[in-house]
Amino acid sequence: MALSIYDSKSAGIRAFEPLTPGKVGIYVCGPTVQSAPHVGHLRSAVAFDIIANWLRVGHGLDVKLVRNVTDIDDKILANAKEQGKDWRELAVEVEAIFNGVYESIGAGVLTRPHATEHIADMVAIIEELINRGHAYQAEGSANVFFDTASWAGYGELTRQKLENMEGEAIGGGRRAAHDFALWKAPKPGEPESASWDSPWGKGRPGWHIECSAMTFAEFGESFDIHGGGLDLRFPHHENELAQSRAAGYSFANFWMHNGLVTVSGQKMSKSLGNGVSVDEFFDQGSPAAVRYWLGSAHYRSTLDYSPNAIADAEAAVSRIQNFMGRNLDVPAGEIPKAFAEAMDADFNVPAALAVLHDAVRAGNSGDSSVAGGVAAMAAVLGIEAEVFEASPELAAKVEALLEERKMARANKDFSRSDMIREELNQLGVTIEDTANGTTWSING
C-alpha cells in the first residue's frame, strides 16, 4: 500500500493505512436538504466517488461510503414555512432531487443515514457530554451548549485559538461566544412535529451533533476518512471533532476537504447571486462532461467555472468515450502503473487523466494493447462509453438510408450522399466513414 493522502488536520501528506485491514470507512458530509443542489455538492460527490473507486479498484479494499442527509435544521423549517408545506415534505422532495442529480452524474451512494433517524443517538451523546462536564443546559430552557472552554483541543482541526476567533453574541443561555448548540429549544411558531422529547425538554438537535451520531451509528468509535467541502472545516467539522472527542470517541483518522467551486474567481453562493444551477450545467453538456470537468482539477484545488468549461470538457471526454465505443468488446484490463502512481499521490486525478489520454492516443495510433487499460482507468474515474440504443424502427430507417447512400457514393452522386448524411443528422444520427465501412451512432 503506497497510498498517500493529505490530511487536513495534520496539514500534510500521510501514508494511508486502514484502521481495520482490508476495510475502509468513509463518511462524507452530505446535503442539508433545504433547497436545490448546486455544483458544489456535485464536486464533493464526484471527488469522493472517485476516491472510493480507487480504494476499491486500486487497493482492493472493502469500502463503506456513507453520505448523510441532514433533514432537520433551521433552514428547512424556514423554507417549508415560506412555501406553505410541511417541513418533512420539503425535506423528502429536496432529497429526491439530490439523489436524482447524484445518480445522473454517477455519484450515488448506498448508505444514506438521516439525521431524524438518529435523534436518540444524539441525545445519548449529549448526555455523555454533560456527564463529562463538556456541555451544559441553559437555565430555564431546553438549550444545551457545548462548553468550548472545557475542551483544550478545541480549534485543533483548523489550528485556531479561541481568543482569536470571532464569536456569536452571548444569549439564550450561552456562556461563551464560541459555545455551540447541541440541543435547541423550539422557537415560537415552529411546528410540534419538529420537536423531540429529551431530558432537557422538547427540542431538536443543533447543527453538528447529527454527524457525530451518524458516524458512531455507522462505524463505531472510529473510522478512516471524514470528508466534505472546504467550507465545512469550520465550524462544522471543528465542532464535530470537539464533541466527538470530548464524548470519548477517537473519531476520524483522516480529514479530507475538497476545494470550492468559484465563478470568475469568487465562491459560488446564493448570497452573491453568482450561482449556476445544476440544471444550467446539464444544459451545457452531458453528465459525463460535467463529471469530467469536476475532476479536471485536483480535488483540493479551487475549481473555477468559466463559460466554455463544460464545452471543453465535453470535447475531452468525447475522445475517451469515442475510443471506448470502438473497443466495447475489450474487457477492462490492468491499470497502468503511471495511473496508479498518480492516484496514489493523494488522488491526483488530473495527472491520472493525462495517463488516460496518452493511452487513448496510443490506441488511436494503432496500439491495440491499451484498450483494456483505458477501460479500467475510465471505470475508476467514472467515465463510461456512451452508447445510446436506437429503437428498432430508427435502426431500420438508418440502415436503409445508409444503403441508399452507399449506392449514391458508388455512383459518385455526392450531392445525394450528402443529403442523406444531413437527413440522418436531422434524425440525431452521426455517421463516420471508416476503412471498414460506415458506422453510425445516436447523438447524446
Added chain:
RNA sequence: GGUCGAGUGGCUGAGCGGCCCAAAGCGACAGCCUGCAAAGCUGUAAAACCACGGGUUCAAAUCCCGUCUCGACCUCCA
C-alpha cells in the same frame, strides 16, 4: 485581527529540489487521411525567463525571506 490556500502557455490545469529547454486537455494554424465531412494521426506557433524582488543549493516552477495580487474560513454553506 486570526487561520488556510492560490498566482504556470490563448484558455483549463498537472508538476512542488535534478527525469522540466514544464504533463494532459481545450482552442488556433498547417499537413496526412476522406469525394467532401466526421473521427483520427502528425506537426507548428503563441518569447510558458513558472506573479515580482532577494536568498539557500553543484542544481529551484519546486525550499527560505520579503513584496504585490486573488480567494476561502472565523458559528448559514459541498
